Amino acid sequence: MSCQHVRNHGSHGHHHHHHHDTAYLVSKNKRDPGVRITRIGLLANLCMAVGKGVGGYVFHSQALVADAYHALTDLVSDFMTLATVTWSLKPPSSKFPTGYGKVETLGALGVSSLLLCGGFLMGLNAAEVLLVQFFPDIADMAAHLGLLGHGHSHGHSHSHDVAHGPNINAAWLAAGSIVIKEWLYRATMKIAIERKSSVLASNAVHHRVDSLTSIVALLTIGGAHVFTDASWLDPVGGLLISLMVIRAGWGNTKTSLLELADVGVEQEMIDSVRKSAMKALATTPNGSEVEIRDIQGVKSGPNYLMDIEMAVPETWSVGHTRHIEELVRGRVGSRVRGIKRLKMRFTPNTEREITFAEEFIAADISPRSSPEPEMEDNVAEAATGTKLEVDGVRKRG
Structure with a gap:
């Protein structure tokens, strides 16, 4: 860098x-x-x-x-x-x-x-x-x-x-x-x-x-x-x-x-993070079972905010992935200058076509096109209540 x-x-x-x-x-x-x-x-x-x-x-x-x-x-x-x-x-x-x-x-x-x-x-x-x-x-x-x-x-x-x-x-x-x-x-x-x-x-x-x-x-x-x-x-x-x-x-x-505008970081930074993460995985017995699939990040002033996606066996427990997360974060944070945040996402190694893009909500399932059921119910209840109240006022009038 x-x-x-x-x-x-x-x-x-x-x-x-x-x-x-x-x-x-x-x-x-x-x-x-x-x-x-x-x-x-x-x-x-x-x-x-x-x-x-x-x-x-x-x-x-x-x-x-x-x-x-x-x-x-x-x-x-x-x-x-x-x-x-x-x-x-x-x-x-x-x-x-x-x-x-x-x-x-x-x-x-x-x-x-x-x-x-x-x-x-x-x-x-x-x-x-x-x-x-x-x-x-x-x-x-x-x-x-x-x-x-x-x-x-x-x-x-x-x-x-x-x-x-x-x-x-x-x-x-x-x-x-x-x-x-x-x-x-x-x-x-x-x-x-x-x-x-x-x-x-x-x-x-x-x-x-x-x-x-x-x-x-x-x-x-x-x-x-x-x-x-x-x-x-x-x-x-x-x-x-x-x-x-x-x-x-x-x-x-x-x-x-x-x-x-949150443009992606330069390739040199991605390579540095990958290299340090792989060295961290090499120090643990099950590290060879972890595959680093993708690395991305944005720069925020002097700080780099990075994301890593790792594929692990689907039989692994949350505790096991947590250990890997701490190991990698410690190594990358101490070896790569400027890293302020390192976020890790674990996916099963049986699924191949997974990228960071799936974290974004698709346009066809946005709230505008299909509101949540409870939202519809709340709106219907509010409308019914208002109508009853108005009818009651008319009758009393």
């Missing part, structure tokens, strides 16, 4: 739904190297978001402002994770029988919505700057029609800034961000290898992927100064970073929405 998370970082460019940090962010053991490096990373995100935001505004760099927003969403994601982790790990209650995990999913949806909106607005702003520079007549016309968000006069001031390009000092901020993120990557990965921690390894990859946007910012800011009449490179960098942010935002929004 965690390895899958690491691969996601590499393939999708960025992932903001990183509840994997929480084990270290909420730990009270400040001397632990994993806790220390994770909190240093959080502090670095805070400093970089503020530094690049102020620097981008002062030095007129679209790319740096976009990168600052990127760092800010990381920070918001970390704090939102901290705010929801306590809720998401609470035990189930009568009001929330499957637990509170979806609270974290809602938090992730909030962060990804920020990413989508912010990325779109940044891209729009960068596109507007490019329009003002390369197509001033169209920009003037759009400004008079009120299509440009900043107005006609402000559009000219933007054009003036773009013509001069970003201040070269903006490049130092971008370069500093790359250095810090690369150092965080190496320091975190070193501890991850020592601990054999896929959680920290995933966090390390997160730092390295973050530096990609800073590299884009550095190249575009530097290019605007190295090449003649290349001041347009900076807003192009801002546009590229905004597209990266939008892509990440869409990916995370899709993941959160699917989770809220």
Whole structure:
């Protein structure tokens, strides 16, 4: 599961739904190297978001402002994770029988919505700057029609800034961000290898992927100064970073929405549960008589709610199946990270075509098409009683 998370970082460019940090962010053991490096990373995100935001505004760099927003969403994601982790790990209650995990999913949806909106607005702003520079007549016309968000006069001031390009000092901020993120990557990965921690390894990859946007910012800011009449490179960098942010935002929004819609868990999790369950069965004398037929589950924030269907001899007693249930639950719960609930269903091994689908009530036997007999009787009795009461009133009248 965690390895899958690491691969996601590499393939999708960025992932903001990183509840994997929480084990270290909420730990009270400040001397632990994993806790220390994770909190240093959080502090670095805070400093970089503020530094690049102020620097981008002062030095007129679209790319740096976009990168600052990127760092800010990381920070918001970390704090939102901290705010929801306590809720998401609470035990189930009568009001929330499957637990509170979806609270974290809602938090992730909030962060990804920020990413989508912010990325779109940044891209729009960068596109507007490019329009003002390369197509001033169209920009003037759009400004008079009120299509440009900043107005006609402000559009000219933007054009003036773009013509001069970003201040070269903006490049130092971008370069500093790359250095810090690369150092965080190496320091975190070193501890991850020592601990054999896929959680920290995933966090390390997160730092390295973050530096990609800073590299884009550095190249575009530097290019605007190295090449003649290349001041347009900076807003192009801002546009590229905004597209990266939008892509990440869409990916995370899709993941959160699917989770809220109770999409099935990934195959890797099913395989892990199957492997642990089979090892548990191998430790008991009658385990060879048990057949694992199906495994399914849903994800609820950091929690996995899994179901296993097992076929057993029909002569087995309830006590016997109960022993198997406890054995399997204990083993899977201790070996597979994230399992919050493990539900087991036992069916006789003489019946072959049994699946979880049979748990759903078919449409042709729903209460609307054939009400329960006692319900019909109650309705008939109520109707008869009402009629007698009305007749009695009429007679007395």
